[in-house]
Amino acid sequence: DAKTTQPNSMESNEEEPVHLPCNHSTISGTDYIHWYRQLPSQGPEYVIHGLTSNVNNRMASLAIAEDRKSSTLILHRATLRDAAVYYCILRDVTPGNTGKLIFGQGTTLQVKP
Amino acid sequence: DGGITQSPKYLFRKEGQNVTLSCEQNLNHDAMYWYRQDPGQGLRLIYYSQIVNDFQKGDIAEGYSVSREKKESFPLTVTSAQKNPTAFYLCASSAGQGDYYGYTFGSGTRLTVV
Numbered sequence: 001d002a003k004t005t006q007p008n009s010m011e012s013n014e015e016e017p018v019h020l021p022c023n024h025s026t027i028s029g030t031d032y033i034h035w036y037r038q039l040p041s042q043g044p045e046y047v048i049h050g051l052t053s054n055v056n057n058r059m060a061s062l063a064i065a066e067d068r069k070s071s072t073l074i075l076h077r078a079t080l081r082d083a084a085v086y087y088c089i090l091r092d093v094t095p096g097n098t099g100k101l102i103f104g105q106g107t108t109l110q111v112k113p
Numbered sequence: 114d115g116g117i118t119q120s121p122k123y124l125f126r127k128e129g130q131n132v133t134l135s136c137e138q139n140l141n142h143d144a145m146y147w148y149r150q151d152p153g154q155g156l157r158l159i160y161y162s163q164i165v166n167d168f169q170k171g172d173i174a175e176g177y178s179v180s181r182e183k184k185e186s187f188p189l190t191v192t193s194a195q196k197n198p199t200a201f202y203l204c205a206s207s208a209g210q211g212d213y214y215g216y217t218f219g220s221g222t223r224l225t226v227v
Binding site: 041044045046 | 117146148154155156157158161171201203205215216217218219220221223
């Protein structure tokens with residue numbers, strides 16, 4: 001399974017944009033980039049995913065480098081409720097593969113009032 | 114509302130006992146997964162099932178067992194063979210393995226050996 005590398009922690013001020021980076025230099029053509037976040041003592045929550053093009057949804061945006069070796073999750077205006085551990089995960093969806101998610105350590109985001 | 118229900122939320126086990134963690138989903142999802150999370154760590158895959166009556170070992174299956182007799186249910190048994198069972202256990206489900214199928218997670222069961 002291809003690996004991802006994320007900073008252990010990041011800080012942001014409330015109502016400012018946050019850019020969470022993820023490196024995945026060994027990504028294969030069939031790997032999708034998924035982001036999840038986990039609040040303390042809760043299960044992870046799906047945030048966004050993409051393959052090659054940038055993606056937007058109501059929670060966040062995902063910017064994917066042209067060579068796909070890195071990506072950035074963008075929270076446009078951080079709130080205190082966005083303080084969580086953010087996981088960047090590669091998911092192989094080759095037919096016959098399980099498509100299981102392999103979690104790394106993630107980035108702990110602190111949001112300051 | 115559809116979702117995944119894990120029970121109990123907290124569970125205490127004496128050494129040498131087997132315990133079973135419940136996971137039920139009403140999302141009509143085919144695939145279900147069990148993860149373990151230790152303090153300050155990411156999630157590690159224990160077992161997964163892509164269809165009823167079939168399941169596969171994940172990365173840390175030793176000391177655990179599962180069954181998948183119904184689509185809605187995927188219980189996890191922590192056996193006495195699991196040497197360090199104290200952890201946060203998370204169940205998840207997915208409609209399939211394609212890219213557009215995200216995971217839905219339950220709220221977890223915190224197991225403590227006393």
